[in-house]
Amino acid sequence: MPLSLVPAVLLLLLLLTSCCFAAAVALTAASAIGTVLEWYDYSVWTQLSPFLAKAFFPASESVVLRQLNFWLVYAVGFLFRPLGSLFFGHLCDVVGRRVSLLATLIMMGTSTVLIGCLPTYAHIGIAAPVLLAVLRLLQGLAVGGELGTAVVFMHELAPPTAKTKGGCIVFMSVNAGIVFGILVAMIVNAAVPPEYMLLWGWRIPFLLAVFTATAGVVLRWDMPESYEFLNGKTQLQQQQHPLKGRASSWEEQKQLSCGGLAGKASSAGSAAQSTEAAAAGPAADAALPDQQQQVADGSLMIGEGATESLSKQQQHYRVSSDSSSSRRGSWLGHRPINMLFRQHWREVLLMFWFETWSAANFYVFYGWLPSFLNTSLGFPLKLTLGMTLTNMSLTLSMIPIFAHLSDRGVPRMAATACILAVAAASSVPMFLAISWKSLAAAWLMQLADLTLNASIFGFIPTIGNNLFPVHVRATGFNFVHTASQSWLGGLSPLIITALQLATGNTFFTTGIYLTVAAVISLCACAGLWRWYPATNRTPPEMQQAAEGLLPAASLQ
Structure with a gap:
C-alpha cells in the first residue's frame, strides 16, 4: 500500500471507530435516561415537599395534616407501580422492548412536566390535589414499567462477556438521577428567594424535565430490538x-x-x-x-x-x-402474565424475597435517615443533603466493579450471600453508632451501608435475567423488582416509624428490622442458589443462545 494512503486509511478507521463508539453511547444513554428521569423526579419531590404541600393543600390545615395528605398523594405512585410493571412488562414481552421503553418515557416525562404546570389549591381548590394524584398515578404506572424493562433490554443487547455490565448501567442511572435531582433542588432553592419559591420556584425542576424527556424520546425512537x-x-x-x-x-x-x-x-x-x-x-x-x-x-x-x-x-x-x-x-409471548404466575411463581417468590434487604435498606439509608438526622437529631438540612449526595456519588462506582466481577465468572450467589451475612451482622452496630449523634459517624455508616447495597445491585441484573426465560423476562423482572422496591422499600420508613412508636426505641429497632430483612434475603439467596444454579453462574448453553448459536426454545 502506498505510504500516501496511510493517513487516509487511519482517518477512515478513526471515523468508523468514532461512529461505533457514538452509536454505543447513544444506545446506552437511551436505555438509562428514563431511569434518570424517574429518580430525578423522586429526589425533586422529596426535596421540595414543604413547598408542594403548601401549594396543593389548604392553608387552614395544620402542618402535620398537610404533610400527611401530601405524602398520601405521593404514595399513590408507589401503589400503582406493580400494576405498571405488569402492564408494560406484558407489552415488552409481546410487542417489543423498544415500544415499551418509548411509552414509559413519554408517560413519565409528560406527567412530570404537567405537575410543574398545575394550578395550585388557591386557584382551583380541591381539584388541585386531585389532579396531582392523577399525575402521580400515571407516574407510578410509567415508573413500574421503566427500570426493569431497561435492565432487560441492556442485558440482552450486551455481548455475552459483558451482560452484567450492560444491565448495571441502568442501576447506576438510579444514583445519577438522585444526585441530579438533589443538585437541581439545591440550586433552585439557593437561587430563588423563599417568597418566590412558593409562588413559582417549585415549578422549575419539574419543567426542566421536558429537556430530558425530549432527548430520551429522540434517542429511543430508532432503538433496535435485542x-x-x-x-x-x-x-x-x-x-x-x-x-x-x-x-x-x-x-x-x-x-x-x-x-x-x-x-x-x-x-x-x-x-x-x-x-x-x-x-x-x-x-x-x-x-x-x-x-x-x-x-x-x-x-x-x-x-x-x-x-x-x-x-x-x-x-x-x-x-x-x-x-x-x-x-x-x-400462548408463548401472548399471555406472559398468565404464564409468569402459573409456570414461574416459585421464581417470582424467591426473587421477591431475595430483594427484601436491598429494597428496605436503600430506602432507609437514602430516604429515611437524612430526614431523621434533620428532624430528630437537629443536624442542618444542608449537611444531611450534602452527606447523602457525597455518599451516593461515591457508591456509584461499586456497581460496575461487582458487575465486572460477575462477568468474569465470580459466583454471584456466593458473593451475595457473603454481603448479606455482613449486612445481617452489622445493621444493629451501625445504628448504635448513629445513636452517638455524631454527623461523622452517621456519614461513615451511611457510606458503608450504601456500599453493600450497591454491591448487590451490581449482581441483580444477571440474576434476574438468568432466572426468567426470554418470553416472560420483562414481565417477571419488572414485577419482582418493582414490587419489592414499592412494597418492601417504599413502606420501610412507615414500618420503622410504627416500630419506634410501639417500642419507644429508635436505633435498636431499626437495626433489628434491617437484620431480619437481611436474613430473609439470605434464605432466598440460598434457595435461588440451590434450585436455579444459572443465577450463580451463567451456563454455556445460555451464553450460546445469547450469541445465536442455540434457539431460545432449547433452553425452556
Missing part, C-alpha cells in the same frame, strides 16, 4: 404458523446476523441449497457451529456460499423449533 427477543418471537411464529413462521424467522435471522446482505440471493437458490444441506446429514451438522459463529461475527461470505450456510442454520432452527413445539403452547 437478538434474544427476536429469537423468542420467531419461535412463537413457528409454533403458531409453522410454514409462515419459519420463513419469517429466517428473514429476521438474515437481517440481524448479516444485515440482509446475503438476502440478495434468490429464493429459488436458497430453497435448493437448503435441500442439499438437509441431505448432507451429520457432516453438515458438524460444520454448523463454525458457520453460525461466522454469522454472529458478521464474517459470512456474500453469494452462493452465504446462502448455503444460512440455509443450514435455518434447518437447525427449524429442527429445534419442531422438537420444542410439543412442549410449548400457542
Whole structure:
C-alpha cells in the first residue's frame, strides 16, 4: 500500500471507530435516561415537599395534616407501580422492548412536566390535589414499567462477556438521577428567594424535565430490538404458523446476523441449497457451529456460499423449533402474565424475597435517615443533603466493579450471600453508632451501608435475567423488582416509624428490622442458589443462545 494512503486509511478507521463508539453511547444513554428521569423526579419531590404541600393543600390545615395528605398523594405512585410493571412488562414481552421503553418515557416525562404546570389549591381548590394524584398515578404506572424493562433490554443487547455490565448501567442511572435531582433542588432553592419559591420556584425542576424527556424520546425512537427477543418471537411464529413462521424467522435471522446482505440471493437458490444441506446429514451438522459463529461475527461470505450456510442454520432452527413445539403452547409471548404466575411463581417468590434487604435498606439509608438526622437529631438540612449526595456519588462506582466481577465468572450467589451475612451482622452496630449523634459517624455508616447495597445491585441484573426465560423476562423482572422496591422499600420508613412508636426505641429497632430483612434475603439467596444454579453462574448453553448459536426454545 502506498505510504500516501496511510493517513487516509487511519482517518477512515478513526471515523468508523468514532461512529461505533457514538452509536454505543447513544444506545446506552437511551436505555438509562428514563431511569434518570424517574429518580430525578423522586429526589425533586422529596426535596421540595414543604413547598408542594403548601401549594396543593389548604392553608387552614395544620402542618402535620398537610404533610400527611401530601405524602398520601405521593404514595399513590408507589401503589400503582406493580400494576405498571405488569402492564408494560406484558407489552415488552409481546410487542417489543423498544415500544415499551418509548411509552414509559413519554408517560413519565409528560406527567412530570404537567405537575410543574398545575394550578395550585388557591386557584382551583380541591381539584388541585386531585389532579396531582392523577399525575402521580400515571407516574407510578410509567415508573413500574421503566427500570426493569431497561435492565432487560441492556442485558440482552450486551455481548455475552459483558451482560452484567450492560444491565448495571441502568442501576447506576438510579444514583445519577438522585444526585441530579438533589443538585437541581439545591440550586433552585439557593437561587430563588423563599417568597418566590412558593409562588413559582417549585415549578422549575419539574419543567426542566421536558429537556430530558425530549432527548430520551429522540434517542429511543430508532432503538433496535435485542437478538434474544427476536429469537423468542420467531419461535412463537413457528409454533403458531409453522410454514409462515419459519420463513419469517429466517428473514429476521438474515437481517440481524448479516444485515440482509446475503438476502440478495434468490429464493429459488436458497430453497435448493437448503435441500442439499438437509441431505448432507451429520457432516453438515458438524460444520454448523463454525458457520453460525461466522454469522454472529458478521464474517459470512456474500453469494452462493452465504446462502448455503444460512440455509443450514435455518434447518437447525427449524429442527429445534419442531422438537420444542410439543412442549410449548400457542400462548408463548401472548399471555406472559398468565404464564409468569402459573409456570414461574416459585421464581417470582424467591426473587421477591431475595430483594427484601436491598429494597428496605436503600430506602432507609437514602430516604429515611437524612430526614431523621434533620428532624430528630437537629443536624442542618444542608449537611444531611450534602452527606447523602457525597455518599451516593461515591457508591456509584461499586456497581460496575461487582458487575465486572460477575462477568468474569465470580459466583454471584456466593458473593451475595457473603454481603448479606455482613449486612445481617452489622445493621444493629451501625445504628448504635448513629445513636452517638455524631454527623461523622452517621456519614461513615451511611457510606458503608450504601456500599453493600450497591454491591448487590451490581449482581441483580444477571440474576434476574438468568432466572426468567426470554418470553416472560420483562414481565417477571419488572414485577419482582418493582414490587419489592414499592412494597418492601417504599413502606420501610412507615414500618420503622410504627416500630419506634410501639417500642419507644429508635436505633435498636431499626437495626433489628434491617437484620431480619437481611436474613430473609439470605434464605432466598440460598434457595435461588440451590434450585436455579444459572443465577450463580451463567451456563454455556445460555451464553450460546445469547450469541445465536442455540434457539431460545432449547433452553425452556
